[in-house]
Amino acid sequence: MWEAPAECPDLNGVKGYAERLLGQPLDRLRGKSISARGKVQRSDLGNWQLDLVIVVGDHVEEERLTAKKCRALADAMALKVALACDPLAVVEAVEPADTMTPRPSPPRAPPPRPAEQGMTTADSSKRKKLGLRAMGGAGFGQLPGISPGAALYASLQLRAFRIELGAQYFAGGEARYANLPSVGAELALASAAARACFTPGTGRWSFPVCAGFEIGVVRGKGFGVASTSRDSSLWGAVVVGPALRFSLSQSLGLWLGADAVLPVLRPGFHMRNLDTLYVVPAGGSRALGGLEMNFEL
Numbered sequence: 001m002w003e004a005p006a007e008c009p010d011l012n013g014v015k016g017y018a019e020r021l022l023g024q025p026l027d028r029l030r031g032k033s034i035s036a037r038g039k040v041q042r043s044d045l046g047n048w049q050l051d052l053v054i055v056v057g058d059h060v061e062e063e064r065l066t067a068k069k070c071r072a073l074a075d076a077m078a079l080k081v082a083l084a085c086d087p088l089a090v091v092e093a094v095e096p097a098d099t100m101t102p103r104p105s106p107p108r109a110p111p112p113r114p115a116e117q118g119m120t121t122a123d124s125s126k127r128k129k130l131g132l133r134a135m136g137g138a139g140f141g142q143l144p145g146i147s148p149g150a151a152l153y154a155s156l157q158l159r160a161f162r163i164e165l166g167a168q169y170f171a172g173g174e175a176r177y178a179n180l181p182s183v184g185a186e187l188a189l190a191s192a193a194a195r196a197c198f199t200p201g202t203g204r205w206s207f208p209v210c211a212g213f214e215i216g217v218v219r220g221k222g223f224g225v226a227s228t229s230r231d232s233s234l235w236g237a238v239v240v241g242p243a244l245r246f247s248l249s250q251s252l253g254l255w256l257g258a259d260a261v262l263p264v265l266r267p268g269f270h271m272r273n274l275d276t277l278y279v280v281p282a283g284g285s286r287a288l289g290g291l292e293m294n295f296e297l
Contacts, residue, residue: 002077004040008048008070014038017078022089026081033057034084038077040070042296044204044247046159048073056084128297131155131162133255135290142261142284143173143187143218151288153193160200162208166193170286175269175278183224185269185277189235191216197243204247208257211240218280220269233267235280245292256289 002011019025035055043049043066050065050073063080067073082090133153138146153166169190176184195212215236222228241259248254261284268279 001037002074003038004070004074008040009074014074014078014081017075018082018085021079021082021093022086023093024089026085034081036077036081036084038073040073041250044201044206050077052077052080054080054084129157130295130297131157131292132295133166133290133292135255135257135288137286137288139170139189139261139286140284141281142170142189142286143280144175144278145173147171147173147189149189149286149288151290155292157199157294160198162197162199164193164195164197164210164212166195167191168193168214177271177274177277180224180274183222183271183274185220185222185271187269187278188219189216190219191235191237193239195239199245201245206245206247208243208245209241210243210257210259211238213237214239214261215265218267218269220278222271225271227272231269233269234265235263235267236265237261237263251294253292253294254289255292258285258287260285 002014004010015026033056037053039051041049041051047066047068048070050067052061052063052065054061065073065076067076079090131154133151133155135151135153136149137151138148140146147170149168149170151166151168153164155162155164167190169188171188173187174184175187176182191214193212193214195210197208197210199206199208201207213236215234217232218235219230219232221230239259239261241257243255243257245256246254263280263282263284266280266282268276270276
């Protein structure tokens with residue numbers, strides 16, 4: 001069984017090359033209990049990836065091969081199948097022409113068609129992916145204490161670079177007056193983000209390093225006094241941090257990230273007729289984790 005995208009050689013091409021190596025049709029092989037299954041798909045780095053399973057009697061061989069061209073993987077599967085059927089026939093088919101016993105040269109595989117010769121350039125444009133990521137985590141020092149939060153990001157992934165737009169919300173921070181601990185305010189942060197990431201990686205792992213800017217509001221709701229009110233103040237920060245992404249499948253990945261948050265707009269809050277209650281610190285951090293869905297363009 002051969003499962004591959006349309007731009008790859010089809011099953012007849014793989015079968016034909018295996019038969020040329022064996023010197024006879026596969027259907028004529030007798031007494032051989034052999035089955036093979038190959039599935040080709042794109043890897044996260046944009047290369048072609050072949051997951052190959054060959055069963056010979058009770059022996060099962062599984063292998064993963066990677067190449068820049070899909071035809072190379074098709075030829076590799078044909079060679080593996082031919083070797084499993086009759087290794088001596090394959091050796092004779094590829095034996096050099098200057099050996100002591102001359103043999104006619106085996107037929108060569110046809111040269112790549114023009115469309116396949118230009119495949120490398122065409123495939124580069126197909127490496128773009130859209131992503132949608134949902135995360136949960138906590139902020140440290142953005143608001144009083146530890147503030148739980150959630151975030152939603154959309155991304156455009158290029159070869160080794162991505163652009164992201166997102167929104168996030170952190171809540172649960174309480175600020176209190178030291179001399180009036182029953183008086184204070186509940187604070188929450190809502191913001192929108194734009195950032196860019198360098199995304200080196202290997203195999204299923206990638207290691208994004210991101211930097212960007214966030215703009216939003218810190219909202220406060222007073223408590224502990226007879227008359228309380230709600231207020232919002234503008235907040236902005238530069239955010240920098242690394243992340244770790246592991247591909248669970250072709251379209252789903254696990255994301256873990258940590259950011260340093262450096263506010264440039266630091267609002268302050270106070271209760272009526274009292275001194276300043278709270279000013280956003282000059283630095284904070286956050287840790288978020290979640291799942292990301294990817295869609296090839």
